[in-house]
Amino acid sequence: MERLDGGSVVPPELRGxxxxxxxxxxxxxxxxAVVGRAVERGRAEGRPVLVATFDPxxxxxxxxxxxxxxxxxxxxxxxxxxAAGADAMIIFHFDAALAGLTAMEFVADRLLxxxxxxxxxxxxxxxxxxxRGGNVDVLADLGAKNGFTVDTVAPxxxxxxEVSSSRIRDLLVAGDPRGAARLLTRPFAIEGVVxxxxxxxxxxxxxxxxxxxxxxxxxxxxxxxxxGRLPDGRVLDGAANLGVRPSFDPPRELLxxxxxxxxxxxxxxxxxxxxxxFLRPEAKFDSLDALTAQMEKDCARAKELLAR
Numbered sequence: 001m002e003r004l005d006g007g008s009v010v011p012p013e014l015r016g017x018x019x020x021x022x023x024x025x026x027x028x029x030x031x032x033a034v035v036g037r038a039v040e041r042g043r044a045e046g047r048p049v050l051v052a053t054f055d056p057x058x059x060x061x062x063x064x065x066x067x068x069x070x071x072x073x074x075x076x077x078x079x080x081x082x083a084a085g086a087d088a089m090i091i092f093h094f095d096a097a098l099a100g101l102t103a104m105e106f107v108a109d110r111l112l113x114x115x116x117x118x119x120x121x122x123x124x125x126x127x128x129x130x131x132r133g134g135n136v137d138v139l140a141d142l143g144a145k146n147g148f149t150v151d152t153v154a155p156x157x158x159x160x161x162e163v164s165s166s167r168i169r170d171l172l173v174a175g176d177p178r179g180a181a182r183l184l185t186r187p188f189a190i191e192g193v194v195x196x197x198x199x200x201x202x203x204x205x206x207x208x209x210x211x212x213x214x215x216x217x218x219x220x221x222x223x224x225x226x227x228g229r230l231p232d233g234r235v236l237d238g239a240a241n242l243g244v245r246p247s248f249d250p251p252r253e254l255l256x257x258x259x260x261x262x263x264x265x266x267x268x269x270x271x272x273x274x275x276x277x278f279l280r281p282e283a284k285f286d287s288l289d290a291l292t293a294q295m296e297k298d299c300a301r302a303k304e305l306l307a308r
Contacts, residue, residue, distance in 0.1 A: 001078065001081065001082035001086060001087060001088060001089065002014070002087065002088040002089070003078055003088070003089050003091070004050075004088055004089065004090045004091070005090075005091060005093070006052060006090045006091055006092035006093065006110060006114065007092075007093060007110075007114070008114065009113070009114050010050070010088070010090070010114065010115050010116070013048065014048045014050060014087065014088055014115075015115065015116030016047055016048075016116055016117075016118040017042065017047050017048035017049060017050045017087070017088075017115070017116075017117065017118055017119075018038045018041045018042040018045070018047050018048070018049050018050070018118060018119040018120075018121060019038065019050045019051075019052050019090070019111070019115060019117050019119070019120050019121070020034050020035045020037075020038035020049070020050070020051045020052065020086070020121050020122070021052045021120050021121070021122045021126065021128075022034060022052075022053070022122055022123055022126060023053060023054050023057060023058070024051065024053045024077060024081075025053075025057055025070060025071050025072055025077075025165055026071035026072060026165045026168055026184060027072060027077060027080045027081070027084075027184070028163050028164070028165065028168060028183050028184050028185070029156045029158065029163045029183055029184075029185055030123065030153075030155055030156040030162070030163045030164065031123075032084060032185065033153050033156050034121055034122060034123055034153045035049075035051055035081065035084045035085075035086060035121075036084065036085075037121045037151060037153050038051070038086075038119075038121040038151075039084060039085035039086065041119060041121065041151065042087075043085075045118075045119075047118050047119070048087045048088065049085065049086045049087050049088075050086065050087065050088045050089070050090050050115065051081040051084075051086045051088070051089050051090070052089075052090040052091075052092060052115075053074075053077060053089065053090070053091060053092070054091075054092045054094045055074055055091050055092070055093060055094065056094055057069075057070065057094070058094050058099070060094075061094050061095065061096075061099060062099075067218070068213070068214070068215050068216055068217055068218060069169060069217050070214075070215045070216050070217060071165060071168065071169070071184075071188065071216070071217060073191055074089075074091065075191065076189070076191055076272075077089065090115065092110065099130065100130055101129060101130060102129050102130045102133055102134075103128055103129030103130070103133045103134025103138050103139075103142070104129070104134075104142065105129070106128055106129050106134070107134075107139070107142045107146065108146075111148070112146055112148075117148045118148055118149070119148055119149040119150070119151065120139060120143065120148060120149070120150050120151070121150075121151045121152075121153065122136060122139070122150075122151075122152060122153070123152065123153055123155065124136055124152045124153065124154055124155065125155070126139070126152075136150065136152045140152075158182065158183060163183045167183060168180045168183050168184060168188070169217055171183070172188055172217060172219040172220070172275075173217070173218070173219060173220060174220065175219070175220035175222060175278040175281075176278065177219065177224065177275040177276060177277060177278055178276070178277060181276075186274075187227070187274035187275055187276050188219070188274070188275050189229075189272050189273060189274040189275070190211065190213065190216050190255055190272070190273050190275070191270060191271070191272040191273075192211035192212055192213075192214060192255070192270065192271070192273075193211070193212075193268060193269070193270050194209045194210060194211060194266040194267050194268065194269050194270075194271060195210045195211065195212065195267075196210070196267060206258045206292075206295055206299075207258065208240075208241070208256035208257060208258045209228070209256070209257050209258075209259070209266045209271060210254050210255075210256055211254065211255040211256075211257075211271070211273065212253075212254065212255075213242075213253060213254070213255060218253075219242060219275060220242075220278060220281070221242055221243030221244065221281065221282045222241075222242060222243065222278055222279065222280055222281040222282050223239060223240070223241055223242075223278075223279040223280050223281075223282070223298050224239065224240050224242060224275045224276065224277060224278055224279060224302075225237075225238075225239060225276045225277040225279060225301070225302035225305045225306050226238050226239065226240045226257050226273050226274060226275055226276060226302075227273075227274045227276060227306070228257055228259055228271055228272065228273050228274075229271060229272045229274070230266070230269070230271055231269055231270060231271070236259040236260070236262050237259070237260050237302070237303065237306045238257045238258050238259040238260055238262075238302070239257070239258055239260075239279070239295075239298050239299045239302040240255060240256055240257035240258065240273060240275075241254075241255075241256045241282065242254075242255045242256075242275075243282040244282070245282075255273060257273050258295075258299070260299065260303065276305065276306060277302070277305045277306075279298055279301055279302060279305075280298070
């Protein structure tokens with residue numbers, strides 16, 4: 001799958017394509033429905049399928065001091081879009097120039113000139129352009145005038161409530177990764193480069209891979225049953241601490257997975273950690289013996305849950 005800059009003209013073989021348009025952070029059931037419709041149309045009409053996303057998230061542009069809230073990186077999105085059947089991912093870099101385009105200017109410059117769009121698929125609540133001056137009705141009108149079709153997809157509901165990125169974030173912050181996974185159709189996963197740490201885990205028999213949380217949303221601090229995916233494709237079961245490690249000084253926010261039955265050097269490698277189950281909140285222990293005893297219990301519980 002190709003990865004394209006939304007400010008440049010797409011290659012000739014991708015012009016005239018069907019574009020799924022949205023932010024798609026999380027790529028949950030609702031987002032999957034939009035991209036699925038685009039793929040369905042593209043295949044039926046013999047057109048390429050492109051998924052257009054925004055980076056950084058528009059909220060980050062307008063509220064730069066907002067707490068981290070990201071659910072996926074661009075690399076993760078690219079993989080998810082490709083698995084869904086898209087031929088290319090287009091990244092619209094959300095900056096002051098893009099934010100200043102009116103709805104009409106966005107369609108003329110980005111969709112028509114840069115992409116040569118043949119059709120657009122988006123969610124019913126999609127807004128775009130300066131001061132959110134465009135919505136799906138405006139988009140449909142501009143499409144009719146400029147020769148491209150517009151298809152909208154209704155929100156997806158689960159348990160009588162709309163599936164949304166906000167709902168997923170609330171579940172993760174509440175310590176319910178399984179609830180979030182139902183809406184995502186997969187576990188929430190954090191991707192990062194393994195860093196050198198202070199090797200405290202190694203000293204007590206539980207060597208961990210230290211990953212910085214970066215711009216990801218902060219789920220509930222605590223101990224999780226996890227699955228890690230290595231660059232070579234191997235998937236490892238484990239338990240992880242996500243938080244500030246209150247038993248050690250100084251406090252440092254990290255995701256620290258310990259993988260069962262694994263020995264090897266992961267330093268400087270990019271791995272992905274899926275949060276499968278929440279075991280317990282973070283706690284401070286009076287001694288290393290007490291911490292080690294609890295970690296043994298945590299690992300046994302994680303193995304039990306992951307085996308289900």
